[in-house]
Amino acid sequence: MNFEVIVENLPKLLDGALLTVELVVFSSLAGLALAFPLALARCSPRPWLRAGPWAYIFFFRGTPLLVQLFLVYYGLSQFEAVRASIFWPILRDAWWCALITMALHTAAYIAEILRGAIQAVPRGEIEAAHSLGMGVWQAQRRIVLPRAVRIALPAYSNEVILMLKGSALASTITLLELTGTARTVIARTYMPIEIFLAAGVLYLLISFALVQVFRLLERRLGTYAC
Amino acid sequence: MRLTKILPALALALGLASGASAADKLKIGTEGAYPPFNMIDEKGKVGGFDVDIAMALCAEMKVTCDIVTQDWDGIIPALVQKKFDAIVASMSITDERKKAVAFTDHYYTNKLQFIAPKASSFSPALDALKGKVLGAQRATISGTWLEDKVGKTATVKLYDTQENAYLDLAAGRLDGVLGDKFVNYEWLKSDAGKAFEFKGEPVFDDDKIGIAVRKKDDKLRQRLNDALAAIRANGTYEKINAKYFPFSIY
Numbered sequence: 231m232n233f234e235v236i237v238e239n240l241p242k243l244l245d246g247a248l249l250t251v252e253l254v255v256f257s258s259l260a261g262l263a264l265a266f267p268l269a270l271a272r273c274s275p276r277p278w279l280r281a282g283p284w285a286y287i288f289f290f291r292g293t294p295l296l297v298q299l300f301l302v303y304y305g306l307s308q309f310e311a312v313r314a315s316i317f318w319p320i321l322r323d324a325w326w327c328a329l330i331t332m333a334l335h336t337a338a339y340i341a342e343i344l345r346g347a348i349q350a351v352p353r354g355e356i357e358a359a360h361s362l363g364m365g366v367w368q369a370q371r372r373i374v375l376p377r378a379v380r381i382a383l384p385a386y387s388n389e390v391i392l393m394l395k396g397s398a399l400a401s402t403i404t405l406l407e408l409t410g411t412a413r414t415v416i417a418r419t420y421m422p423i424e425i426f427l428a429a430g431v432l433y434l435l436i437s438f439a440l441v442q443v444f445r446l447l448e449r450r451l452g453t454y455a456c
Numbered sequence: 457m458r459l460t461k462i463l464p465a466l467a468l469a470l471g472l473a474s475g476a477s478a479a480d481k482l483k484i485g486t487e488g489a490y491p492p493f494n495m496i497d498e499k500g501k502v503g504g505f506d507v508d509i510a511m512a513l514c515a516e517m518k519v520t521c522d523i524v525t526q527d528w529d530g531i532i533p534a535l536v537q538k539k540f541d542a543i544v545a546s547m548s549i550t551d552e553r554k555k556a557v558a559f560t561d562h563y564y565t566n567k568l569q570f571i572a573p574k575a576s577s578f579s580p581a582l583d584a585l586k587g588k589v590l591g592a593q594r595a596t597i598s599g600t601w602l603e604d605k606v607g608k609t610a611t612v613k614l615y616d617t618q619e620n621a622y623l624d625l626a627a628g629r630l631d632g633v634l635g636d637k638f639v640n641y642e643w644l645k646s647d648a649g650k651a652f653e654f655k656g657e658p659v660f661d662d663d664k665i666g667i668a669v670r671k672k673d674d675k676l677r678q679r680l681n682d683a684l685a686a687i688r689a690n691g692t693y694e695k696i697n698a699k700y701f702p703f704s705i706y
Contacts, residue, residue: 304620307627322629324613404591404613404624413529414614417595418603420556422533 232421236428239415243425246411247432253325253397253407254436257332258390264337269344270370283341290338296399298335303327303403328400336393340386347382348374380451387444391437408432480519482676483540484510488525489617492642492700493546496525508696509563509687510544513667516683516692528617529595532556535668541676543668546636548597558671560680562664563693564705568598569658571625571640572632573651580632580656585610588631591621597663598634605659622648634659638705 272283290298306312306321320326351374359369401410412429416422486494486506494504502523514521526534528545535543535557548566549559572578578588586609592598594614602612613630615621618639625633626648633640637658643649667684669677687693688706697704 304623304627307624307629313628322627324629402616402620404615410614414594416533417529417599418552420532420553422530 232424235419235421235424239419239425240428242411242415243408243428243432246406246408246429247436249405249407250394250397250409250433251436253328253332253400253405254390254394254440257329257336257397258393260329260333261336261340261393262386264333265340265344268337268341269348272341272345273348287338287341290335291342295331295335295396296402298331299328299399299403302331324400324403324405327403328397328405332393332397332400335396336389339389339392343382343385343389344378347378347385350381351377383444383448383451387441390440390444394433394437394440482514482519482521482542484514484521484523485526485531485535485540485543486510486523486545487528487531487617489528489619490546490639493639494525494544505564505696505700506544506546508699509693510542510667512687512692512696513544513680513683516686517679528593532668535670538670541669541673542680546639546665547668549664549666550597550600552600553668557668558674558677559666559668560677561684562666563684564665566663566665566705567637567658568601568634568660568663569637569640570632570634570655571644571649571652572655574653575651576631578632578655580659582606582609589613589629591615591624591630591633592635593618593621596635597660598636601660602634625652636663638701641701 268283268286271279272287274280302321303324312318312321320330355373355377356369359373364372397407398409400407401413404410406414408429412425416425419425486502486504488494488496488502490504490506492504494502494506496502502525507523510521510523524540526539531543531545531547532553534540543557546564546566547553547559549562553559570578570580578584582605585606588606589611590602590606591613592602592615594616599612599614602610606612613621613624615624618635621630621633621635622643624630632655637654640654644652644654667680669680693706694704697706
């Protein structure tokens with residue numbers, strides 16, 4: 231074990247860790263925002279409204295994140311039309327490509343988590359809301375969604391931690407997040423065990439911090455964590 | 457009575473002896489994403505200059521060889537951990553790598569040269585590279601060159617495979633790619649490479665390519681060196697060279 235090499239490269243690895251946190255936090259928030267309308271539409275009694283989210287979720291859950299990253303980063307850029315479009319300044323950037331893909335990917339999973347949570351809200355509570363004179367939307371907003379969010383929170387925290395590990399794939403599209411940095415350092419030092427060990431510890435620390443954030447959130451929202 | 461006891465023992469001894477020669481099998485590691493040196497065809501077969509050389513060396517040493525593929529940035533750790541016995545994958549002999557593995561004599565000489573769009577006024581002078589977005593494969597001497605020479609003044613993007621660097625050059629995300637001259641040469645000949653050309657002189661022209669073995673395997677290194685000298689002398693090397701390039705790359 232050569233600890234010197236870890237100390238020497240720690241600043242680089244920390245820079246990488248920062249980018250990892252950035253990708254995970256932004257994509258998880260964007261994914262959550264996207265997941266609400268998806269989940270609501272997915273629970274709709276109207277088949278034509280259910281079809282779109284169903285297909286979306288089927289695609290993004292059914293294909294690997296790596297393939298999605300490659301399609302967005304290397305795939306789209308092969309088309310002249312894309313390169314000439316107004317979206318190119320964003321799609322040209324690896325950071326945006328990673329963020330967009332990760333958000334679209336995680337949104338599919340979060341939507342399913344939310345759908346399950348919405349359907350898990352006891353019928354009696356919804357009936358009680360209606361009997362108090364609340365309309366469909368009012369009952370959704372005041373009763374169903376707040377209850378669903380509480381039910382979904384533990385599963386959502388799980389998904390965020392999965393995205394933390396999924397973010398390592400961003401290194402394949404040239405981003406120097408934690409894994410990418412580790413691999414670049416190893417390319418110079420040939421000390422994979424030391425550097426991956428350090429990267430692993432940093433991942434653990436990040437996921438520990440995420441777990442703490444969700445514990446606080448669960449306490450505040452009154453879902454009693456064990 | 458005695459004979460019947462001896463016979464199985466003899467057979468066992470013979471079996472062991474033949475087992476020993478059957479164990480004289482080499483596993484050769486290569487990358488498989490570096491045309492024309494090593495690549496995987498549509499049928500999943502590994503081929504290319506490196507693979508042909510490896511096979512010629514194995515034939516010369518009279519051993520059977522298995523070719524296995526391994527991602528480039530994990531190829532040295534995999535050798536050290538005995539996933540295979542030698543790397544024949546267009547690997548440059550560098551001091552950094554010599555700390556981890558031992559090298560045979562070189563089997564070809566590489567040059568590093570930039571390629572960029574024909575329409576651009578790209579120049580490989582260090583001053584002209586300032587502010588440019590430059591690509592290379594990760595864990596290669598091109599990557600090291602970019603990091604060391606322009607890492608602070610230009611944006612350096614490192615790719616898992618050379619092919620991905622070309623994709624990004626074609627997509628317009630990169631101003632130029634630094635890579636092995638002969639690999640670039642092959643790509644420029646392809647459809648995707650039509651709009652691109654070599655820019656300036658090679659930035660490094662004495663990049664010796666060797667076969668890497670574990671440091672403790674000095675016997676294997678010697679045998680590979682002898683075999684290399686033999687195929688150089690008997691014309692096998694030239695034949696393989698001519699199959700890929702109209703000029704000598706030794």
